Amino acid sequence: MHKIMLIEDDPQLSEIIQENLERYGYVVAQPKSFANVVEEFVDFRPDLVLLDINLPYYDGYYLCRSFRQKSNVPIIIISARSQEMDQIMAIELGADDYITKPFTFDILHSKIKATVRRVYGEYAVKENQNTSIGELYIDSQTLTITYGEKSKELSKNEYKLLRKLMENNNAYVTREQLMEEVWDSFTFVDDNTLTVNITRIKQKLVEIGVGQVIKTKRGLGYMLQYSVGMNND
Template sequence: MYKIMLIEDDPQLCGLIKENLERYGYNVALPSNFMNIEEEFLTIDPDLVLLDINLPYYDGYYLCRSFRQKSTIPILMISARSQEMDQIMAIELGADDFITKPFTFDMLQSKVKATIRRVYGEYAFKDEKNSCVGPLCLKEKTLSLEYMDTKVELSKNVFKLMKKLMENANSFISREELIEEVWDSVTFVDDNTLTVNMTRIKQTLSEMGLKDLIKSKRGVGYMLQYPAVD
C-alpha cells in the first residue's frame, strides 16, 4: 500500500481528498502541526506528497524545495493559482506535476495513479544506461545532465523529456508523443504543462552554455538539434 502525505489546510477539502484516495487503497497521512511539516515529512516517510501552495507558516514552494533536498519522491502541487509563472516556479523547485483547483477527484486519482506507476511500477527506470549526444550526457542513476565540466540535477519529468529528445536527436517529436512519454496519457495533462517543462529545459541548457539547442516548430513539435544551428 502506497503512503501519501497530504498537506492541505482546508479541513473540508482535506477530508474529501483523504476519503477519496483511501477508497482506492492508498494510505493517506496528514500532518498534525503545520509548524513542524519538515520533521513530520521525515517521520511519515511517504511515497508521494500532495502539497498545497497556500499554507500557514511555510508556503508550498518553500516546502517543495525543502523536501526535494531530502528526497526524490514525487511531489504533486495543488493550488488555485493557475498562472504559468506559478507552474514554472513549482517545477523549478522540484515538483513533478501541478494540479489546478478546482479539480475532480477522478482527475486527482488519475494523476496520483499515473505518477506512482511511473515512479514505482511498470514505467519506472529499470536500467542505468547513459544517453549521450556529443559531449552532452544524461546519467540515469543520478538523474543528472552533464556537459563538459558542468553537471545539473533534473526532475524526473525533465529527465524523461531530455532522454526522449536525445534519443531522437535531430528529429522533431510531436507534443503528443512527448506528453505520452512522461505523463502516460494525453487526457489528463494540461498542454501548458509540457510548455513549462520545455521552457525549463531550454533555460538549463542555456545556463550550461548550450543556447538554442532545442528547436520548436508550431504544429510539428520539438527537436534537439546537435550541433546547434541558429
C-alpha cells in the same frame, strides 16, 4: 502499498481525501504541525505528496522546493489557484502535476494512479536507464546532465523531456509526445508549461558548454540536433 503525504489545511477536504485514498489501500499521513512539515516529510518518507499552496507557516511553493532538495518523490499540487503563473511556478519548483480545486476524487485518483505507475510501476524501468550521446550524458539516479567536466542538476520533468529528445536525436518530437512523456495526458496540462521546461533545459545546456542544439519548428515540435565529434558550442 504506497504511502501518501497529504498536506492540506482544509480539515473537511483533507478528511474526505484521506478516507477515499485509504479505501483504495494507500497509507495516508497528514502533518501533525504545519510548522514542522519538512521534518515530518523526512520521517515519513512518502511515495507521493499531495500539496496545497495556501498553507499556514510555509506556503506550498516553499515546501515543494524544500522537498525537492531532499527527494525526487513525485509531488502533485492541489490548489484553488487557477492562474497560469501559479501552475508554471509550481512546475518550475519541481512539482509533477497540478490539479485545480474544485476537483472530483476520480480525477485526483486517476492522477495518483498514473503518477505511481510511471514512477514505480511498469514504466519505471525505462526511467532508471542512463542515456548518452558522445560526451552528453544524463544520469537517471542523480538527475544531472553532464558534458565533459561540467554538470547541471535537472528537475524530474526536465530529465524526462531531455531524455526523450536524446532518444530521438536529430528527429523532431511533437509537443504532444513530449507532454505525454511527462504528464501522461497532455490535455490536462497548459501548453506553456512545456515551453517553460524546454527553455530551462536550453539554458542548462548552454551553461555546461553545449550550444543551441534544441531546435523548434512550428507544426513539428522540438528536435535535439547533437552530433558526436563536432563542436556543439
